[in-house]
Amino acid sequence: MADHYRLGVLPGDGIGPEIVPAAVQVLDAALAATGAEPVEWVPLPVGAAAIETHGSALPDVTVETLDKLDGWLLGPHDSAAYPAEHRAKLNPSGFLRKHFDLFANIRPAKAFEGTPALVPGLDLVVVRENTEGFYADRSTYRGTGEFMPTADVAIAMGIFTRPAIERIARQALELASRRRRHLTIVHKANVLRTSTGFFLEICRELAAGYPEVEVDDFHIDAMTVHLVRHGADFDVLVTENMFGDILSDLTGELAGSLGIAPSINASYDRAMAQAAHGSAPDIAGRGLANPTAMIASGAMLLDWLGSEHAKQAATLVDRGLRTAVASGVRTADLGGTAGTAEFTDAVVAAINESA
Structure with a gap:
């Protein structure tokens, strides 16, 4: 497969605008370390911010653009806090899973050495059927x-x-x-x-x-x-x-924490990287969120994309995450004091040192 990818960036709500850019930063560093072409990141409106600017938590322009991309990063959404008329609709994640028939929700759970x-x-790995069962919205x-x-x-x-x-x-x-x-x-x-x-x-x-x-x-x-x-x-x-x-x-x-729980939602021809946790509005905007799950979800997307460089970059991301945690740079949910930016920088440094 070609190395050049166009990937969507949907920040979401709550801590999403903090952890999604962290994932982009780490994925860019890992891809650069492999010599791959840079990803073309395509920012798209979603969530509460999109309701303000487009009158919808998932505007048509977002869905139409996603249809032309190789995959995307979706931040957590806080649909319970949307105005009533928007709460009555499928939330952004549920709609995208159903619309694009993302039937496989792959959710690994792997403890980090030295963490509680x-x-x-x-x-x-939990492999979850994503389109029917007991979920009435799908x-x-x-x-x-x-x-x-x-x-x-x-x-x-x-x-x-x-x-x-x-x-x-x-x-x-x-x-x-x-x-x-x-x-x-x-x-x-x-x-x-x-x-x-x-x-x-x-x-x-x-x-x-x-x-x-x-x-x-x-x-x-x-x-x-x-x-x-x-x-x-x-x-x-x-x-x-x-x-x-x-x-x-x-x-x-x-x-160890939902903050380290990644996932992708995939069909045969496209995938959506999405942390398994929620939007954590209680810590939003404070720089405290653990970006591990979002970063690791992005790595799963790279691996799914399938080119040699993308797979190498996914391995580098996983290694960088584990090196940073093993070195003692940890967010509060893992018993540390690092904020989102400090942890992200530590992962990037570990990738650069190991490449």
Whole structure:
């Protein structure tokens, strides 16, 4: 693949305008260290700032431009704080995942050496089906899967289809085959026999084509206990939308902090880098936010892009993050005193020194 990429930059809300530029700074440094062509960054309006300037949290110009790009960085959004008429719509992240069919949400959780991880040695990836399941905002072609037939009855549909399950199962199996060859299917087939039982059945069917991968499965409630007790024993988890969202928040904290929890949302031809955490409005604008998750999400995007230089740069970013943390430069959530800018500068320095 070519080295020249056009990538969108959507800062988002809260701490987004602090951590997204930090990610751009680090990715630029890593790419430069490999000799790659500079990325053409394309700033685009989103979130509360876009409501003020364009009357929409996700203006048409943003969506239309994203369609022409190789991928993008999306900062966290604080849609709960939007005016009521905007809260009633799909939030920016949900809309983009649905509109671009970003069916695979890949969320690694890896502890940093020397940090207070609740599960030392944790190194796993949650592979979350991103387009249906129990998330009503993504489970129907038009509208949502929630409705009220009377004023006293609320109904939510969980949607499970063979094509969606097959493609996420393949993503998880391919990933497991490149890692430690262990896949865990997470479901609730003892109660939700038709829906999550279908998910389990199809994942098992496809796993037969990967004899090198050890496959087991657990109920979602038991899985939370296993992760807390011996999370380091797991490699790749695959599950439906809502279960994956919950488990990946848990694994992020078990690794040390949601501030280090990255993710990408990908289809076959485009990807969106997005930290797993929220917008943290309580510390926004104070320079305290941990940019690790956003930086690591950007590295995942580089790796997904696939060129030799992009993959080399992704490796440099990961190494730079771990070197900075190991040297004692840490934000408050990891027990340190560094601010966003100081930590970012330390990562860039580590990249430059190791290149």
